[in-house]
Each structure stands twice: as structure tokens, then as C-alpha cells.
Amino acid sequence: MKRIAIVEDEVAIRENYKEVLQQQGYSVQAYANRPMAMQAFLTRLPDLAIIDIGLEDEIDGGFTLCQSLRAMSSNLPIIFLTARDSDFDTVCGLRLGADDYLSKDVSFPHLIARLAALFRRSELQGKEIANENLLERDKLVIDINRMQVYWNKTHIELTVTEFWMVHALAKRPGHVRNRQELMQEAKIFVDDSTITSHVKRIRKKFLILDSNFDCIDTVYGMGYRWDPQR
Amino acid sequence: MNLKYKLSKFHPPIGLRSKVAILSLFLLCLPWLGYQYVWEMEKYLRYGQEKTLEGTTQALATALHERPSLFDIQASFLTQVEQGRDLYAYPLAGAIQLDGRLHDWASYRHRSINYGEDHQIFKRLADAPLNVSFNHMVGKYAGFLYAFFEVTDPSVIYRGTNSLKIDVNDHLAIATLAPDGKFKRYIIATQEDGWVSSYELPEDPKKRMPVTPELKIQGKWVKTRVGYNVEIRMPLDMVGSKLGFAIYDVNDKKTRILDAIVGTSAIDDVESLGTVLVPSPEIESIIKGMSHNSSRIWVVDKHGRVLAKSGDIRTSSSVWTRTVQDTPDDSFWGHFKRDYLHRFYYKILTTPPKDFIDSLQDSTVLKGSHIKNALAGRQGSTWRLTPDNKAVILAAASPIWIDDKVMGVVIAEETTHGIRTLRNKALEKLFNVILTIMSMGTLALFFFASSISSRIRKLRDEAEEAIDSQGRIRKTIQGSEVRDEIGDLSRSFASIVGRLGQYTHYLENMSSRLSHELRTPVAVVRSSLEHLSLQQLDPDTRKYVDRAEEGVSRLNMILNNMSEATRLEESLSQAEVDIFPLSKVISGCMQGYQLTYPNKEFLVSVTQEPLTMSGVPEYIAQLMDKLIANALEFSTDNTPITVTLTAKHRHAELTISNFGPLLPEKMAEQIFESMVSVRQQKAQDKPHLGLGLYIARLITDFHRGSIKARDLQAPNKKGSESAVRDKSGVEILVSLPYIKD
Numbered sequence: 001m002k003r004i005a006i007v008e009d010e011v012a013i014r015e016n017y018k019e020v021l022q023q024q025g026y027s028v029q030a031y032a033n034r035p036m037a038m039q040a041f042l043t044r045l046p047d048l049a050i051i052d053i054g055l056e057d058e059i060d061g062g063f064t065l066c067q068s069l070r071a072m073s074s075n076l077p078i079i080f081l082t083a084r085d086s087d088f089d090t091v092c093g094l095r096l097g098a099d100d101y102l103s104k105d106v107s108f109p110h111l112i113a114r115l116a117a118l119f120r121r122s123e124l125q126g127k128e129i130a131n132e133n134l135l136e137r138d139k140l141v142i143d144i145n146r147m148q149v150y151w152n153k154t155h156i157e158l159t160v161t162e163f164w165m166v167h168a169l170a171k172r173p174g175h176v177r178n179r180q181e182l183m184q185e186a187k188i189f190v191d192d193s194t195i196t197s198h199v200k201r202i203r204k205k206f207l208i209l210d211s212n213f214d215c216i217d218t219v220y221g222m223g224y225r226w227d228p229q230r
Numbered sequence: 231m232n233l234k235y236k237l238s239k240f241h242p243p244i245g246l247r248s249k250v251a252i253l254s255l256f257l258l259c260l261p262w263l264g265y266q267y268v269w270e271m272e273k274y275l276r277y278g279q280e281k282t283l284e285g286t287t288q289a290l291a292t293a294l295h296e297r298p299s300l301f302d303i304q305a306s307f308l309t310q311v312e313q314g315r316d317l318y319a320y321p322l323a324g325a326i327q328l329d330g331r332l333h334d335w336a337s338y339r340h341r342s343i344n345y346g347e348d349h350q351i352f353k354r355l356a357d358a359p360l361n362v363s364f365n366h367m368v369g370k371y372a373g374f375l376y377a378f379f380e381v382t383d384p385s386v387i388y389r390g391t392n393s394l395k396i397d398v399n400d401h402l403a404i405a406t407l408a409p410d411g412k413f414k415r416y417i418i419a420t421q422e423d424g425w426v427s428s429y430e431l432p433e434d435p436k437k438r439m440p441v442t443p444e445l446k447i448q449g450k451w452v453k454t455r456v457g458y459n460v461e462i463r464m465p466l467d468m469v470g471s472k473l474g475f476a477i478y479d480v481n482d483k484k485t486r487i488l489d490a491i492v493g494t495s496a497i498d499d500v501e502s503l504g505t506v507l508v509p510s511p512e513i514e515s516i517i518k519g520m521s522h523n524s525s526r527i528w529v530v531d532k533h534g535r536v537l538a539k540s541g542d543i544r545t546s547s548s549v550w551t552r553t554v555q556d557t558p559d560d561s562f563w564g565h566f567k568r569d570y571l572h573r574f575y576y577k578i579l580t581t582p583p584k585d586f587i588d589s590l591q592d593s594t595v596l597k598g599s600h601i602k603n604a605l606a607g608r609q610g611s612t613w614r615l616t617p618d619n620k621a622v623i624l625a626a627a628s629p630i631w632i633d634d635k636v637m638g639v640v641i642a643e644e645t646t647h648g649i650r651t652l653r654n655k656a657l658e659k660l661f662n663v664i665l666t667i668m669s670m671g672t673l674a675l676f677f678f679a680s681s682i683s684s685r686i687r688k689l690r691d692e693a694e695e696a697i698d699s700q701g702r703i704r705k706t707i708q709g710s711e712v713r714d715e716i717g718d719l720s721r722s723f724a725s726i727v728g729r730l731g732q733y734t735h736y737l738e739n740m741s742s743r744l745s746h747e748l749r750t751p752v753a754v755v756r757s758s759l760e761h762l763s764l765q766q767l768d769p770d771t772r773k774y775v776d777r778a779e780e781g782v783s784r785l786n787m788i789l790n791n792m793s794e795a796t797r798l799e800e801s802l803s804q805a806e807v808d809i810f811p812l813s814k815v816i817s818g819c820m821q822g823y824q825l826t827y828p829n830k831e832f833l834v835s836v837t838q839e840p841l842t843m844s845g846v847p848e849y850i851a852q853l854m855d856k857l858i859a860n861a862l863e864f865s866t867d868n869t870p871i872t873v874t875l876t877a878k879h880r881h882a883e884l885t886i887s888n889f890g891p892l893l894p895e896k897m898a899e900q901i902f903e904s905m906v907s908v909r910q911q912k913a914q915d916k917p918h919l920g921l922g923l924y925i926a927r928l929i930t931d932f933h934r935g936s937i938k939a940r941d942l943q944a945p946n947k948k949g950s951e952s953a954v955r956d957k958s959g960v961e962i963l964v965s966l967p968y969i970k971d
Contacts, residue, residue: 010750010753010754012754012757012758013750013753013754013757016754016757016758016760016761017757019761020757020760020761020764023764083746083749083750083753084746086793086796086797086800087797087800087801087804088800088804103749104749104750104752104753104756105749105753105756105786105790107756107760108757108760108761108764178822194797196848197801218847218848219818219822220814220815220816220818220819220822220847220850220851221815221818221819221820221821221822221823221851221854221855222818222819222821222822222825
């Protein structure tokens with residue numbers, strides 16, 4: 001039984017999530033603030049943590065907690081689930097080592113799909129699977145089972161949201177995917193500019209590896225498409 | 231709103247700098263004060279000079295006290311002297327050429343006296359007109375007494391060639407009390423023009439015969455148009471203290487009767503003889519001995535007649551001037567002083583003239599209160615202006631005592647040139663200093679005022695810049711570090727703007743805070759509803775849950791929209807700029823819209839030029855989204871939306887126009903503000919917060935462009951209502967700078 005920790009100061013939301021996750025068959029521990037959560041984590045780490053950023057009197061308590069958790073374990077999946085949806089917060093959270101960043105608009109089915117994907121990814125990490133489900137586009141290789149992306153045979157660290165976006169684009173190269181479609185694929189509900197910044201972050205991650213990367217093409221006013229390397 | 235305050239007419243528009251400049255005019259009092267001071271000093275100097283001069287005269291007088299031999303007894307004991315009768319031998323500058331022509335007397339001619347009616351001694355016929363008169367003066371040079379007689383006489387009767395008589399013709403008679411106490415008379419007559427011979431008459435005044443020639447008296451007789459001239463000289467030792475001249479006029483050649491006698495004094499007896507004053511050489515040598523060249527010194531007798539004189543008042547360089555003689559300064563400063571400053575100063579100051587009219591140049595008789603005072607036994611001094619007002623002459627006088635009687639006066643004269651030069655020097659220095667002080671002071675004041683006014687202007691500009699035309703806080707004011715009132719003002723401005731900024735910021739963030747705050751309760755509702763919908767519900771309940779979910783998702787959308795602007799602002803501040811072709815972005819967007827809204831007609835005209843610009847293409851796309859959404863919303867059905875992109879003076883001009891309602895009155899500026907919505911309150915299928923055009927403005931501002939909205943009026947207003955409505959609408963103009971290719 002997977003143990004999920006929820007750190008959220010809003011009682012109603014905490015309880016709602018807790019119940020939903022319990023219905024899904026997870027074992028859930030809910031904490032209202034950072035000290036309580038830390039105390040529990042020091043005793044035993046969960047298999048996955050869902051953290052709100054603002055915790056009671058600590059505005060950025062979630063970030064601090066995320067950092068502490070990352071220090072304790074490098075592969076514990078962490079999801080930020082928060083009402084704060086500014087670019088700045090997103091970037092901050094992901095920099096601190098969170099695996100994903102969801103706003104509280106996310107619907108339960110989406111959330112559950114996310115969790116499942118993360119668990120799958122952490123489970124399959126490092127394991128060999130015989131029937132590999134691979135999507136290959138020139139230098140890009142997407143391992144759908146492990147939810148991992150390789151460029152030039154090098155692994156690129158992507159969040160789950162980013163993974164689904166790359167997947168959506170690379171599935172049908174040359175086709176323009178508008179922002180709405182990308183949102184659906186990534187199972188998030190955000191506005192256009194957030195999609196734009198996600199795409200930008202994806203590009204950056206590829207550019208770090210390969211400064212000539214220009215496969216993700218912006219079609220102004222419509223969306224993005226995957227261009228095979230020219 | 232930029233409030234233009236009504237300025238009253240009682241406050242003329244004078245800047246601080248001008249005010250300070252006007253105030254600094256008070257510095258102009260300084261030269262006046264300095265001048266006053268120097269003037270006071272000059273008074274003291276004058277007083278000092280007076281005293282000095284009096285001292286000089288006193289010293290001289292001391293040398294002359296109790297020396298009766300210096301004074302001519304005869305004249306000195308007269309109670310009064312009479313001009314014309316009492317002669318004065320004027321000291322001549324050079325020898326006179328005895329030629330009967332009077333041009334070598336020219337410089338002394340003003341001293342000559344005319345003898346006529348008033349001086350007739352005898353007239354044969356009382357009622358006959360007197361037709362003889364003469365001009366006459368005496369002078370002395372080198373031991374000789376010189377005299378000339380310019381006689382006006384219509385009929386000149388010469389001495390007969392063979393007549394023994396010398397007095398039955400026109401002749402000149404001379405009488406004197408010789409130094410040995412003898413009364414001597416001489417007659418000068420001639421048979422023709424030329425050298426004259428003189429004859430001594432016998433001692434007895436009654437007798438006119440026999441005569442003996444006197445060779446020591448020489449002269450010349452020349453006939454003129456009006457009569458004749460006689461020019462004579464005689465040794466001074468023949469002349470005593472009494473002397474008289476007379477012209478005997480004979481008009482009838484036949485009868486040779488004496489018609490009239492005109493003369494300086496009656497010459498027949500000693501008593502009636504006038505005196506002559508011959509300036510005493512001894513006194514002059516005494517004065518010369520004083521060798522005091524700083525002033526002109528006179529010695530006069532008690533009648534004010536000049537006995538001796540030395541020194542020249544013009545060339546006299548007095549004690550005062552000697553002290554201020556300075557060597558010419560060849561430095562730059564010296565040249566500057568000479569060429570500019572002094573030239574300017576002496577427009578105001580007067581240089582003591584080298585040349586002025588000295589009325590006493592060759593006076594024989596001196597008058598004045600100082601002399602009166604001295605004759606009364608007191609020291610005195612006066613100041614007088616020369617007749618041409620060019621110089622002031624100071625004269626001091628001291629009495630000369632002989633036997634407790636004032637027998638003469640020593641007078642010393644000096645111009646005040648020395649003092650004036652001194653004063654001018656002082657004033658020059660003073661003016662230099664004052665000019666320096668004034669210019670420095672004025673400059674300092676000017677810079678001070680400039681700095682103050684520039685600080686105030688800077689503050690004003692900052693205050694103006696801090697808030698834009700819509701009253702939004704653009705940037706904060708940096709409070710000044712200076713700890714004075716202006717610094718205080720700037721700091722308080724800074725804090726005001728800061729506080730206002732905080733409040734504005736609070737208001738601007740209200741939407742995002744609101745959305746942020748609402749998100750959590752919405753999430754609660756939402757997750758709870760989802761819980762409900764996950765359960766098995768009967769259709770009735772399901773209906774309500776679905777409705778609630780719909781409402782919640784709409785709420786969500788509102789919240790997203792609310793925070794969109796704030797998030798855009800945030801991301802704009804961190805945006806990375808790249809170079810992209812604007813035309814491509816616009817046409818790409820338009821293709822997208824044509825796909826998205828197939829039922830709407832778009833009239834697109836995009837220039838062929840790429841219009842490369844630096845910015846963020848996604849934002850431009852977002853801008854287009856907002857503008858097109860706005861145009862769609864307001865355009866009437868079945869009317870096209872026109873989108874044009876052209877290049878105009880280095881700016882890309884993007885216009886998006888639609889037909890539909892005009893802009894509300896006076897709202898053309900405000901529609902780009904946050905939270906301004908000018909829609910009619912009708913049931914809207916979409917939430918609207920009036921953020922669309924605000925976002926559009928944020929993006930154009932970020933790209934350093936401008937955005938304006940204006941009405942498209944129907945060209946013909948006389949048409950029917952509907953026609954006007956169809957033809958009028960709103961055009962939004964976006965102008966963005968692009969990089970020249």
C-alpha cells in the first residue's frame with residue numbers, strides 16, 4: 001500500500017483529498033503545518049508527498065518543506081498542489097526539486113492520473129522492462145512506461161506536465177497543437193501564458209544539452225509543433 | 231488628470247534664480263558704502279592737507295617775520311592801494327625787445343590798464359572831448375623796469391627838429407622818488423619814430439628847464455594807426471618806491487598848446503605820486519631757499535600785491551601724490567586692470583586734469599578770505615574751484631608780522647590732485663575688491679539659487695514622472711539625502727508617493743489577491759462536488775451537482791482571468807527579449823483566428839516588410855488575442871473586422887477596427903485601465919472584468935509602443951440611423967517601434 005503524505009492547512013481541502021486518495025487505495029497521512037509534517041517525515045518518509053506552499057503562518061513553508069524532503073531523499077516524488085499559480089512560484093517549486101506543480105483547480109481524476117504516473121515512473125526507474133514502449137523521433141526518444149525523455153541518448157529531467165507536453169508534440173510531428181490541446185494532454189488546467197512558460201522551460205532544458213535544439217516551433221497565434229531536426 | 235492650478239495674477243512668473251538675482255542687487259549698496267567711506271577719508275585727507283599747508287605757510291612766515299627791509303615801506307604803510315595809480319612791476323618771463331611793437335607783451339597784455347577819462351590829470355578845455363588815452367603796464371626783468379604805453383592819439387605831434395623845448399609836443403613824463411630819496415622827473419619825447427632820448431627835468435617841480443639827457447632810460451617810439459607806442463626800460467635802481475607816468479597830449483602843431491594830461495598819478499610832487507611795487511628779489515631767494523616744490527608759494531604785501539612767488543601749481547607733485555606713485559605692473563592682471571577696469575572706473579571717476587585754468591597764474595593782487603583772515607592776523611585757508619571746474623585749489627595763508635603789524639601774508643597753494651589721485655587709487659582698490667566680492671557673491675548666490683531651483687525642478691519633474699497621466703504610480707521618488715528643507719520635501723514626497731504606490735499596488739493586486747484568496751474556498755467547493763459526483767447519485771441530485779460544478783468552473787475561469795494580468799506583469803518583468811518578425815506573428819495569428827471563427831469576416835492587410843522587432847512574440851500574440859476578442863465582442867453582426875499592419879516612420883502601425891457602437895464619452899483613455907469595462911449590463915455568457923485591453927496596454931508598454939482607441943465616424947451623418955450605425959465603429963491603433971533592417 002502506497003503511503004501518501006498531504007501537507008495542507010485548509011481543513012476541508014485536506015480532508016477532501018485525503019478521502020479521495022483513500023478511496024483510490026492509498027494510505028494517506030494529512031498534516032496541517034510544516035513542523036508536524038517534518039516530525040512525521042523524520043520518523044518515516046512517505047512514498048509521495050503532496051505539499052501546499054502556504055502553510056498556516058509560513059508563507060513559503062511548502063518550499064522549505066520540499067527542500068528538507070529533497071535533502072532526505074533524492075527520489076521521493078513531491079507534488080506542489082497550491083492556489084498560487086504565478087510563474088515565479090512554479091519555477092521556484094520546480095527548482096527546489098519538486099516533481100510536479102499543480103494548481104488546486106486540478107480535478108480529482110487528473111490528480112489521480114498524475115499520482116499514478118509519478119508512482120509508475122519512480123517504480124520503473126532503473127528497472128529493465130522487456131516490452132519497451134518507446135517513441136523515437138530522430139534524436140528524441142520517449143519512454144512512455146518510465147515517463148522519461150532522452151535526447152541524443154541523454155536523459156532529460158522533465159516534470160510530469162512537461163513530459164506530457166513533449167509527448168503530445170512529438171506524437172504527431174509537424175502538426176500544430178494549440179494550447180488547449182496541450183493542456184488536455186498534460187491534464188492540467190491553466191491559462192495560455194502558463195502553457196507558454198511551460199514550453200519555454202522545456203526548450204531550455206533541451207538547449208542545455210544541445211545548443212542547436214530547435215525542434216519545438218512556435219506557430220504564432222495558433223500553438224506549437226514538433227519539427228524534426230533540420 | 232493633470233490639474234492646472236489657477237495661478238493668481240499677483241504671483242508674476244519669476245523664478246527663484248531671478249528673485250535671488252534681484253535680491254543680490256543689494257550688493258550694489260557696497261560700492262556706494264565704499265564710496266561714502268572713501269569720501270569721508272578724503273575729507274580727513276583734505277583736512278590734513280589744509281593743516282600741512284598752513285604749517286608750510288607758517289614756517290615760511292617765520293622766516294619772514296621782523297624783516298622790514300623786505301617790504302617796501304612806501305606802499306606797505308598805505309592804508310589802501312589803488313589800481314592804476316599804484317603800479318605793480320610785473321615779473322616778466324624774459325627780456326623785452328625794445329622795438330615799439332608790443333607783441334612780446336602779448337602774454338601780459340591782460341594786465342595792462344587803460345588810462346582815459348578817469349585818469350586825466352589836466353584838461354585845457356573842460357567841455358572838449360578827451361581824445362587821448364593809453365594802455366600801459368610795467369614789468370621787471372633782470373634789474374630793469376620795462377614799460378609800454380599804447381597811446382591812442384589822433385594827432386601825434388612830434389618835437390620840432392630844431393626846437394629846444396621838449397615839452398611842447400606829445401611826450402611821456404616819468405616821475406619817481408629815487409631810492410636815495412630824491413624826487414626825479416624825466417621826459418621822453420622824440421622828433422621822429424625810433425629810439426627815444428629821455429631827459430631829466432630839474433629837481434624843482436616848478437621848473438621844466440634845463441634838461442639833461444638821461445641815457446639809462448632807453449626806449450622806442452613808433453607811430454601806429456591810432457596814435458603811437460612807446461616802449462621803454464630803465465634800471466631798477468633808478469626807481470624808488472614811488473613812480474608815476476603821464477602822457478602829455480598836444481594836438482595843434484602851430485600853437486603847440488598842451489591840451490590834456492593823462493597819467494597814472496599826478497607827477498608834479500612827491501605826495502601825489504603813486505607807488506610802485508617791485509617784487510622783492512630777497513623774498514624770492516628766501517622762498518627759493520625753502521626749495522619747497524610741492525606747492526606754489528606767494529608772498530603778498532598787506533594790500534595783497536604779490537611780492538614774490540615760487541613753484542608751479544601744475545607740476546607740483548605734492549606729498550600726497552608721491553606716496554601713490556607706483557611702478558607699472560606688467561603682469562596679466564596689471565594689463566587687465568589698466569585696459570578694462572580702469573577704463574571703466576574712469577568713466578565714473580575723474581582723473582585730476584594735468585591742465586586746468588589757473589586764474590592766479592600771474593596775478594599781481596591776491597584776494598580771498600584766507601588772505602583777509604591772515605591780514606587780520608589769523609591763519610586761514612580756502613578751497614576754490616578753478617574757473618573751468620577742473621581742479622580744486624587749496625590755499626592757506628599765514629600772516630607775516632613786523633612790529634606787531636601784519637605786513638604781509640605767505641600763501642601756499644596746492645591742488646587737491648594728490649588727494650584726488652589718492653582717492654582714486656583707493657577707490658580703484660575698493661572697486662576691485664567690491665567687484666570681486668560682488669561677482670563672487672552674485673555667483674555664489676546664483677549657483678546657490680540655481681542649485682535650489684534645479685533641485686526643486688528635479689523634485690517637480692520626479693513628482694510629475696512618478697505619476698502618469700492616468701494617475702498611476704509609474705516609479706517611486708528617490709528621497710534626497712540632503713538634510714535641509716528641500717531634502718525634507720523630497721523625502722516627504724518620496725514617502726507620499728511610496729505610500730500611494732503601496733496603496734495603488736494594493737488596489738492593482740486586489741484582483742490577484744482576491745483570486746488567490748478565493749481559490750482555496752473554490753477548491754474546497756470543487757473537491758467536495760467532485761466527491762459528490764464520484765458517488766452514486768439519483769438523477770435529481772446529479773442535476774444540481776452538475777449545475778454547481780458548472781458554476782464552480784465558471785468561478786474558476788473568473789479567477790484565472792483575474793490573476794492573468796498580474797501574472798503577465800510578473801512575467802513581463804522577467805521576460806527574455808528576442809528578435810522576431812512582427813508581420814509573421816500578426817499574419818500567423820490572423821490565420822488562427824480565421825480558423826477559430828469561421829463565421830466572421832476578417833479583412834487582413836499586412837505589409838510585405840518583415841518589420842523585425844525586439845520583444846516577446848508570445849506576448850504580441852496575446853495582445854492580438856485580446857484586441858481581436860474585444861473587436862469580436864463589439865462588432866455588429868455581418869460586419870468585417872479590419873486588421874492592417876503598415877510601417878510608418880520607424881514604427882509599425884497596427885490597426886484593428888470593427889463596426890459597432892462608438893466609444894463611450896471621454897473613455898478613450900480609460901478603456902485601457904485595469905478593471906474598466908464599458909459593456910452594457912446585459913446577460914453575458916462570459917465573465918468580464920475589463921482586463922483585456924489593460925493586458926493589451928501592458929504588452930504595448932512593454933514593447934515601448936503606444937495604444938490608442940478612437941471612433942470611426944460615418945463620413946455621412948445625414949444618412950439614416952442604421953446606415954450611420956453600420957458605418958461607425960471603433961478603431962484601436964497600436965504603434966510599435968521596429969528595428970530598421
